[in-house]
Amino acid sequence: MNGAEFVPLSLVPMLIGVCVAVACALPGNFLVLRRQALIGDAISHVVLPGIVAGFLVTGMVSTWPMMLGAAAAAVVAVIAIEAVRRLGRIEPGAAMGVVFTAMFAGGVLLLELSDTSQVHLDVEHALYGNLESLIWLDASGWSSLVDPAALKGLPPELGRMAAALLGVMLFLAIFWRPLKISTFDEGFARTMGVRTGVLGLALVIVSAMAAVAAFDAVGSIIVIAMFICPPATARMLTNRLGVQVALSAGLAALSAVLGYVLAGYGPLWLGYADSVSAAGMIATVSGLLLMLAATIGPHRRRGGAAIALSPRAVPRAPRP
Amino acid sequence: MLFDALSLQLGYNATLVTLGAMLLGMAAGVGGTFLFLRKRALVSDAVSHATLPGVGIAFIVMVALGGDGRNLPGLLAGAALSSTAGLVLIDWLTRRTRLAEDSAIGAVLSVFFGFGVVLLTVIQTMTSGRQAGLEGFLLGSTAGMLRTDAQIIAVSAALTLALVLLLRRPLTLAAFDPEYARATGQNVARTDLAMMGLVLAVTVVGLKIVGLIMIVALLIVPPVTARFWTERTDGVLLIAGMLGGVSAYVGAALSAALPGIPTGPIIVLVGFALFLVSLLFAPQRGVLSAVLRHRAYQKAVHLRQGLLAVAQGQQIYERLTLRLLIRAGWAKPDGVATEQGRGRAARALLDETRWQIVRRDPALEAAAALYDGLRDIETVLTPDQIATIDARIPAPRAVKS
Numbered sequence: 018m019n020g021a022e023f024v025p026l027s028l029v030p031m032l033i034g035v036c037v038a039v040a041c042a043l044p045g046n047f048l049v050l051r052r053q054a055l056i057g058d059a060i061s062h063v064v065l066p067g068i069v070a071g072f073l074v075t076g077m078v079s080t081w082p083m084m085l086g087a088a089a090a091a092v093v094a095v096i097a098i099e100a101v102r103r104l105g106r107i108e109p110g111a112a113m114g115v116v117f118t119a120m121f122a123g124g125v126l127l128l129e130l131s132d133t134s135q136v137h138l139d140v141e142h143a144l145y146g147n148l149e150s151l152i153w154l155d156a157s158g159w160s161s162l163v164d165p166a167a168l169k170g171l172p173p174e175l176g177r178m179a180a181a182l183l184g185v186m187l188f189l190a191i192f193w194r195p196l197k198i199s200t201f202d203e204g205f206a207r208t209m210g211v212r213t214g215v216l217g218l219a220l221v222i223v224s225a226m227a228a229v230a231a232f233d234a235v236g237s238i239i240v241i242a243m244f245i246c247p248p249a250t251a252r253m254l255t256n257r258l259g260v261q262v263a264l265s266a267g268l269a270a271l272s273a274v275l276g277y278v279l280a281g282y283g284p285l286w287l288g289y290a291d292s293v294s295a296a297g298m299i300a301t302v303s304g305l306l307l308m309l310a311a312t313i314g315p316h317r318r319r320g321g322a323a324i325a326l327s328p329r330a331v332p333r334a335p336r337p
Numbered sequence: 338m339l340f341d342a343l344s345l346q347l348g349y350n351a352t353l354v355t356l357g358a359m360l361l362g363m364a365a366g367v368g369g370t371f372l373f374l375r376k377r378a379l380v381s382d383a384v385s386h387a388t389l390p391g392v393g394i395a396f397i398v399m400v401a402l403g404g405d406g407r408n409l410p411g412l413l414a415g416a417a418l419s420s421t422a423g424l425v426l427i428d429w430l431t432r433r434t435r436l437a438e439d440s441a442i443g444a445v446l447s448v449f450f451g452f453g454v455v456l457l458t459v460i461q462t463m464t465s466g467r468q469a470g471l472e473g474f475l476l477g478s479t480a481g482m483l484r485t486d487a488q489i490i491a492v493s494a495a496l497t498l499a500l501v502l503l504l505r506r507p508l509t510l511a512a513f514d515p516e517y518a519r520a521t522g523q524n525v526a527r528t529d530l531a532m533m534g535l536v537l538a539v540t541v542v543g544l545k546i547v548g549l550i551m552i553v554a555l556l557i558v559p560p561v562t563a564r565f566w567t568e569r570t571d572g573v574l575l576i577a578g579m580l581g582g583v584s585a586y587v588g589a590a591l592s593a594a595l596p597g598i599p600t601g602p603i604i605v606l607v608g609f610a611l612f613l614v615s616l617l618f619a620p621q622r623g624v625l626s627a628v629l630r631h632r633a634y635q636k637a638v639h640l641r642q643g644l645l646a647v648a649q650g651q652q653i654y655e656r657l658t659l660r661l662l663i664r665a666g667w668a669k670p671d672g673v674a675t676e677q678g679r680g681r682a683a684r685a686l687l688d689e690t691r692w693q694i695v696r697r698d699p700a701l702e703a704a705a706a707l708y709d710g711l712r713d714i715e716t717v718l719t720p721d722q723i724a725t726i727d728a729r730i731p732a733p734r735a736v737k738s
Contacts, residue, residue: 058443245440
């Protein structure tokens with residue numbers, strides 16, 4: 018793998034993949050612990066009508082209207098789910114199911130009815146994304162990394178995704194303590210003066226922003242998988258939240274790089290000529306990592322079972 | 338054109354698709370009810386996404402064996418196998434690891450779907466096997482449906498519906514009171530398995546019509562909607578079945594009549610419209626009736642408090658209270674009580690005084706529990722009881738000057 022080939026074709030998609038994976042996995046830790054893991058699933062379905070509406074309103078395939086539309090749709094969905102849950106007194110899972118399927122159906126219908134055939138806007142693209150196409154044409158080799166002219170030609174998705182990642186990291190860094198306390202003991206957090214409702218909403222909105230930014234570049238599969246798989250994997254490896262979050266970021270980056278390489282070069286090694294979907298492969302790799310942790314991870318069992326099983330923790334009765 | 342579609346006059350194939358969709362909608366509504374009652378609605382989301390790799394593998398295998406990749410029974414068998422694997426994995430992750438069920442559902446759904454997409458890209462590069470149309474499984478497509486496909490869907494949807502109706506007793510019991518079901522000798526684990534089997538069957542049969550992403554809506558929306566209209570399980574079952582059938586029938590007919598309208602989304606949106614109507618207008622649990630009840634209660638409280646204030650000779654400043662008193666003819670626009678209003682006020686005060694005695698008396702605890710500040714005491718106690726209470730009201734005394 019030489020620089021002249023790697024830098025223009027693979028470096029940027031790989032970096033974007035890593036940014037997406039880490040930006041989703043970080044808030045995912047809290048969503049998984051708060052039993053809100055499926056928020057990512059719901060959000061990634063409802064952004065479709067937002068994207069289509071953003072396109073229809075402005076009539077152009079520019080990123081900003083679509084991203085604004087997607088963000089608006091995500092907020093609408095969060096509010097609608099809450100409204101259905103409260104007004105109809107329906108359990109959260111069912112409320113979510115009603116809202117996100119209806120919004121997704123609306124998006125598909127809108128897409129089919131509107132004349133978008135001349136632009137590249139279709140459901141498959143929204144679902145799978147196409148990470149592979151985010152190539153850096155101006156690069157010629159490793160030296161391009163310090164060449165300002167070539168750097169100007171970087172795909173804009175990279176900058177956006179890096180900004181989203183930075184935003185997520187800042188949010189977690191600033192609200193680390195209240196987030197941690199309110200995740201594990203909401204009542205205690207409230208007595209400490211944390212406004213848990215607002216904080217929970219902020220977490221969901223930050224997750225939605227990460228999802229929307231990622232969605233534009235890589236489709237929805239990676240988003241759902243990265244919200245859940247790396248945090249869940251990390252959770253089976255440690256009992257400490259800080260370690261878990263750090264591990265989840267590492268696992269997410271690993272899934273992204275490994276998945277991208279396997280999608281691009283795996284078929285070649287097996288003797289086929291064509292590569293497969295990078296987004297799908299990244300999700301698959303993260304799932305395999307999760308399976309591995311679920312089978313042999315040191316903290317895979319629920320509360321204390323792991324300790325009870327280890328022989329050292331069992332107090333031995335004194336011999337008579 | 339639309340009338341032709343709704344009355345099944347667009348030809349044999351369209352009729353078969355519409356009827357098949359209706360049967361599917363009914364089976365989904367009834368089957369989804371148990372999932373909803375068991376609070377596991379989103380499991381269906383994972384089940385449906387987990388069908389994709391099975392469809393892909395079945396296609397590849399059938400082509401590798403030299404057959405036609407688009408054989409519907411083969412693809413559906415593959416879908417059933419892989420979503421069974423997904424279900425088993427969810428169950429295993431939830432029971433054997435510390436992951437909560439929602440994380441397990443999300444992990445299985447995203448990873449299976451991701452792997453399915455990988456397989457689809459493999460299939461796209463295959464040269465044989467007529468892969469075009471395989472994407473129809475994502476969003477549903479009735480356009481490329483063959484007559485035999487439609488027949489398979491209609492027959493298996495009918496079978497599924499019959500099975501649900503046959504199993505509804507044990508399923509209901511397991512959904513509401515698994516402990517009791519176990520005590521009466523029912524094998525709850527097997528009943529749960531049967532429920533998941535039904536969901537699986539509905540999902541797999543529905544793939545071709547609604548698509549794997551939106552089949553979830555058929556399983557979730559009708560039961561949730563039906564719940565607004567009834568408090569009885571059998572009622573929910575019946576209404577959910579009907580709602581599912583109606584949404585699918587109307588949706589399929591609309592899409593047959595109007596060109597360019599895809600079947601899956603329109604079926605889901607018809608179901609959602611029915612949901613919205615129910616959320617707003619259902620008689621007991623609907624938003625409108627809740628608002629009306631709240632207004633009536635608010636009015637009663639304001640009137641009562643207003644009358645008590647009048648009886649105690651206090652000035653009424655609260656604007657709503659004043660307006661209500663004036664409208665009832667119990668006060669004049671300047672806020673002074675009318676003759677009738679003073680009479681009412683005296684009665685309200687007497688009622689309140691009686692209630693206070695009742696609530697202080699431990700012997701009348703049962704009656705006192707009914708106190709809500711609005712109920713007339715005559716509706717709770719007999720005239721004899723009221724007479725004994727009245728005897729305990731202190732007689733008026735002259736004020737010493």
